[in-house]
Amino acid sequence: MSTPTFQIRDVPVYGDLVLAPMDGFSDMPFRLICRELGSAMSYTEFVNVDELQGKRWPAKTARKLVYAASERPMTFQVYGSDEDRLVQAAERLLPLGPSILDLNMGCSVNTIAGRGAGAGLLCTPAKIGSIFRRLSTALPIPMTGKIRLGWDDRTRNYLEVARILEDNGAALIAVHGRTKAQAYTGTADWDAIAAVKQAVSVPVLGNGDVVTVEDIDRIQAHTGCDGVMIGRGAIGNPWIFARQMPQDVTLEDKIALVRRHLALNLQFYGEEMGLLLFRKHIVRYIDSIRLLADFRTRLLTCRQVDEFVALIAEGEEQAQLAA
Numbered sequence: 001m002s003t004p005t006f007q008i009r010d011v012p013v014y015g016d017l018v019l020a021p022m023d024g025f026s027d028m029p030f031r032l033i034c035r036e037l038g039s040a041m042s043y044t045e046f047v048n049v050d051e052l053q054g055k056r057w058p059a060k061t062a063r064k065l066v067y068a069a070s071e072r073p074m075t076f077q078v079y080g081s082d083e084d085r086l087v088q089a090a091e092r093l094l095p096l097g098p099s100i101l102d103l104n105m106g107c108s109v110n111t112i113a114g115r116g117a118g119a120g121l122l123c124t125p126a127k128i129g130s131i132f133r134r135l136s137t138a139l140p141i142p143m144t145g146k147i148r149l150g151w152d153d154r155t156r157n158y159l160e161v162a163r164i165l166e167d168n169g170a171a172l173i174a175v176h177g178r179t180k181a182q183a184y185t186g187t188a189d190w191d192a193i194a195a196v197k198q199a200v201s202v203p204v205l206g207n208g209d210v211v212t213v214e215d216i217d218r219i220q221a222h223t224g225c226d227g228v229m230i231g232r233g234a235i236g237n238p239w240i241f242a243r244q245m246p247q248d249v250t251l252e253d254k255i256a257l258v259r260r261h262l263a264l265n266l267q268f269y270g271e272e273m274g275l276l277l278f279r280k281h282i283v284r285y286i287d288s289i290r291l292l293a294d295f296r297t298r299l300l301t302c303r304q305v306d307e308f309v310a311l312i313a314e315g316e317e318q319a320q321l322a323a
């Protein structure tokens, strides 16, 4: 086999582009689509460790942890603030066979960050150290972390946190170049990602505002990161993992992918939920397809799978005529 692009401890990764964990988006169907196009590893949507304590997990939580064998390296991402609960959750997750466990230290939603989980953990670097020390020694699989730059502009402690992570056994650090206070405003600070890459010897994934193929090249040149993590830019454009933009993809290939994604969604969630959850993808796929104005509304309000399938065929004809 060829040389891996980078290693997460003993786990080789072949490729330098990675679909970001995204709650509500990076489910198994979308991950499979992205993996087929070139995303080099998989992250689940984040999972709340509090929901993994009992014997029976909520159905929604259990579904987030379903993955295909072809997805390895498969990272389970968790969030939480209580060290013991994190350890217990990790032990419960191990039998499901993840390749890697990742701790979310980037979620900016107030209900999570405000109670010390997600980006809230950045306010307690010593606790991060303690969590990683314990988990990286207790677990047989590598432990990784995904961070933001700090809580706000006055507390950009990403270098301190990155060093603590490395010193306490983290095998990879993914860095979203914004603070918690920024949420998704402003632009991602790629200088900060470059500084993290310089400061640690474990692999670094650069993340934030990569939406074009040129952005991939620019963030790599700017930061020297080992891999590029792409979130919002992949929604409606999973071809970015093949270093293509929608305008580079033929209508035929686009429609084939939409049909395959829909089929995966229906199979994974069942018809009703599968179709409903597909709306947030189709609305983005059609951004790059020329369609009549009312067609969009018909597509987004359709509740029957057979009608939806017929609409896709109709849309294909419309787009062919418009071409």
Ligand SMILES: Cc1cc2nc3c(=O)[nH]c(=O)nc-3n(C[C@H](O)[C@H](O)[C@H](O)COP(=O)(O)O)c2cc1C
Pocket: 020, 021, 022, 023, 024, 025, 044, 045, 046, 077, 104, 106, 107, 146, 176, 207, 208, 209, 210, 229, 230, 231, 232, 233
């Ligand atoms: C809808 C949505 C859901 C997200 N859910 C998660 C999550 O579950 N775990 C996580 O670490 N980050 C999550 N993020 C953050 C992304 O992983 C990523 O860090 C952020 O979107 C910046 O990258 P981008 O500019 O490529 O989108 C989410 C982002 C979005 C837009």
